[in-house]
Every structure is written in C-alpha cells, then in structure tokens.
Amino acid sequence: MIINHGTLNALFTGFKTIFNKAFEGTPSDWEKLAMIVPSSTSQEVYAWLGATTGFREWLGDRVIQALKSHKFTIVNRTFENTVGVPREAIEDDQLGVYNPMVANLGYDTQTFPDLLIFGLLKDGFTGLCYDGQPFFDADHPVYDPETKKEVSVSNVQAGSEAPWFLLDVSRPVKPIIFQQRRKFDFVSMTDKKDRNVFMQKEYVYGVDGRCEAGYGLWQMAHGSKAPLNTTNYKAARAALMSMKGDNGNPLGIRPTLLVCGPGNEGNGLEVLKAERDANGATNVYRDTAELLVTPWLA
Template sequence: MILNSANLRTLYTGFSAAYQGGFAGAPRQFERVATTVPSSTSQNEYGWLGKFPRIREWIGDRVVHGLAAHAYAIKNKRWEMTVGVDRDDLDDDNLGIYTPLFTDMGRETATFPDELIWPLLKSGFSQLCYDGQNFFDTDHPVLDAGGVPQSVSNSGGGAGTPWFLLDVSRALKPLIFQNRRSFEFRRMDAATDEVVFDRNEYRYGVDGRCNVGYGFWQMAYGSKQTLDAAAYGAARAAMQGMKGDYGKPLGLTPRLLVVPPSLEAAGLEILNAERDAAGATNVWRGTAELLVVPWLA
C-alpha cells in the first residue's frame, strides 16, 4: 500500500467502521441498574440524594423543605485504550490482523461502563454512599414518624456469594454512570507525528471521561446469604416495607434479581419453578426477572 494521506484516510475509515460495528453489537447490561447522568465539570455533587419531601395538604402557607445536605460527589476520571499499527504491516498490505482487533476495541468500549458498574455494586458492602454508611448496610439513618433517627437495613448479611434484589423502575436507578465525555475513536497517522517518525508506527485509540457512584440505597438490597426462597422472601419484605423520613412508605417494587453465573440455577429455581423442593406451590414464581451478570463472576 502506498502510504499517502488519501490511503491513510481510507484505512482509518475502515478501522473506524470495524470499531463502530463492535461497539454496536456489544451486549450492555449496566443500563438496567444505572442511570446515565451527564456531567459538565470535573465532578458532580449529589448532596440532594439525602431527602425528598412528601406531598401534604395545603393548609395555610406552603411548608418549604430543605433538602438534606450530604457531601457526596463523583469525580470524573480519564480512560483510554490505544493500539499501535506497524507501518511495515501497512506497506505489505497485512491488514487482516487488525480489523478484528478494532472490532474488539469497539466492543470493549461499549461494555466499559459494565466493567465499572458491576464491581461497584459488588463492593457495596464496604463502600460508602451519600449518607456516610456502606451502600449495603444494617444501620442507614432514617427518621421515624416522630422525627427520631432509626437504623434501617438493606443488607442480608452472610459470608457467601453476593446477590442483589433491585427496584429499577424509577428515573434514578440504584447506581449512577456519570458521563463527562463520551469515548471517541481517534488516530495519529500524520507523517509529521513524532511517533510515526521515531517508531515507524501509526496509533489508533479511544479516550473518554466518566465515573460511577451510588444512588439511593433504598432501591437495592444486597445479601451474601445462601440464595434460597427464604432469603429471597426476606429481601422482598425488607424492600417493600422500606420507608423514608417521617414514616413515608416508598412504594418500592423489587423486580430485578441480579446474580453471578454461579447462582443462575438458584435464581431460576426461585423465579421459574412451579413447585418448591417440598412439592408445594412456589409462591415466588414470576415475582422478579433474573439478570445473570458475567462481570460479577
């Protein structure tokens, strides 16, 4: 191949098409549990997560509720992936080895939010959320009907393989994917580029800015207990009985059971089997959707 600007432009177009094809065909699961929040600064503040007021009968003047102040922020990070292409391979038209590579780069870029979101969910037993407690904890502070702080749990405890029951029906899901700058496929292939001159190499890559964080802990229940009917029932009861400050029922609908591949069979038995191990009617059949997440393995 003659390495002039026109041919290099055509080559970039082909690599870009392979990248876009891989991106478009990639399976993405993070959107089921995370809300994508656009960002325009180095970090976003989420202090408003603390408290929302409830509707009341309008008698006299309005009652203005101040949102609880919590110092919770998600700071954006920079990410990149770069591939070097030997100029001799282009000279010799040895391009077949690179097209699958750029297709895979597109797939990796598309699923990168999954690589951030699912480990975040898994580490929720030891990572803090907006109220200063671990995301999955036994003592989240919530005010009762009389305004007295009480401890509320969204954790089943245990020491086994973690699984999660979530309400993902709201505008803000349990987790947050914060996007500052979407990933862009770019090139460094001009004859005047230092890397081309010094290393006899063309470079193609992607880069972006984003990060992840926790939303409302009330919309997620995490457990390391054995995943069986009793533990699943306890998780549902805990979530459906969840109340906000001053005794306001939250009306949660836990309809997504998230498990790693090792717990797929247990999840299917709870949600799909007509009868339980004792032969009785399985009351939990169809109460949630099972989502098996390979990133939780």
C-alpha cells in the same frame, strides 16, 4: 500499499466502521440498573441524594420542606484503550490481521460501563454512599418522625456466599449512577510528524472518554451474601418494600430485578422460574422479578 494522506484516511474510515459494528453488536446490561447523568465539569455534587418529600393537605401557606444536603460527590476520571499498527503492516497490506483487534476495541468500549457498574455493585458492602455508610449496610440512619430520632435501617443480608442483589429499577432514579462527562470516541495518530510515527514506525488507534460511576439511593437496593433461596429472597423483598422516607411514609419500592453471578444462576432460576419450590408446593415467587445473570460478577 503506498502510504499517503488518502490511504490513511481510508484506513481510519475502515477501522472506525469495524469499531462501530462491534460496539453496536455487543450486548451490555449496565443500563438496566444505572441511570445516565450528564456531567459538565470535573465533578458533580449530588446534594439531592437522600432527600425525601411528601404531599400534605394545603392549609394556609405552603410548607417548604427543608431537605438535608449530603453533598455526595462523584469525580470524573479519564479512560483510554489504545492499539498500535506497525508501518510495515500497512505497507505490506496485512491489515486483516489487525481487524479483530480494532473490533475488540469496540467490544471493550461497549462493555466498559458494565465493568464499572457491576464492580461498584460487588464492592457495595464496603463502598460508601451518600450517608457515609457502606451502600449495603445494616446501619443506614433514617429519621423516625414518631420518636423524633434517627433509627438504623438495613438493606443487607449477612453471609459468606457469592453476593446477589435485589433492586428496584422501575423508576427514573436508579440505584447506581453512571456519570458521563465525555463520550468515548475512536481517534488516531497517523500524521508523519506524530512522534509515534516518526520515532517508532507505528500508527496509533485508540478510544478515550471521561466518566465515573457512583452509588445512588441505597433504599432501592438490597445486597446479600446469604444463600440465594426462596427464604432469603422473600426476606429481601419484604425489606425493600418496607422502606420508608424521613417523613415516615412508604417509599413505594417495588423489587424488579434480581442480579447474580454465574455461580448463582441455578439458584436464581429456581427462585424466579421454577413452577414448584423444593418442597413441591407452588412457587409463589415465580416471575416476581427479572433475573439478570452477569459474568461481571464472576
């Protein structure tokens, strides 16, 4: 193959087609538990996290509800994934060998948010959220209007087993935030004046973008390292559905998604899909949530 502007453009178009096909054909689960928040600067401040409001009968003037500002900040990072194709491979028309590598770039790009989001979920027992506590913690401070003091609220079950998570993902606001500053884009460096071409006889193709993931509302998630069974699932559901805001009103949390790793798949199926429990009684928790078994928690 003669290397010129036309053949390089055609090569880029072919590689990008392969990249896009792999990207669009790759399954991804992160959007089930995370909300996309567009970003327009190097970082975003989520002052609204933890703010709770409530309706009251309108008597006299409006009462402006003073919301506590937590100033939780998520700082964007830049990520890249790059491959090189030797000049000789193009000259000798051996590009078919590199097509799978370009396709894998598409796979990696589609699943990269999964890596971030589920990694964040797995680290939630130590990773801090907007109130300064670990996302899954026994001591989240919540104001109690009856005692006029802060009380500790838990969204965690202690244990030493593989972690599993029960989430409310039915609302526009979800437990995890995926902050997107710049979408990932397929680019190349193939000009003969580019250093990689001139010095190393290599044509470079890659993907880069800017984003970050962070914790949203801990009240919408329950993390457990206790055994995944009906008893602990029942307790997690009760804890989530009992969540209240600083005004003392129920938050209306409805657990809709049970997330676990491959090691807990059988337990998750028993809890949510079996017709009968271990004692032979009717499984009253069947289909009370969707089961998501993800390899990103392996």
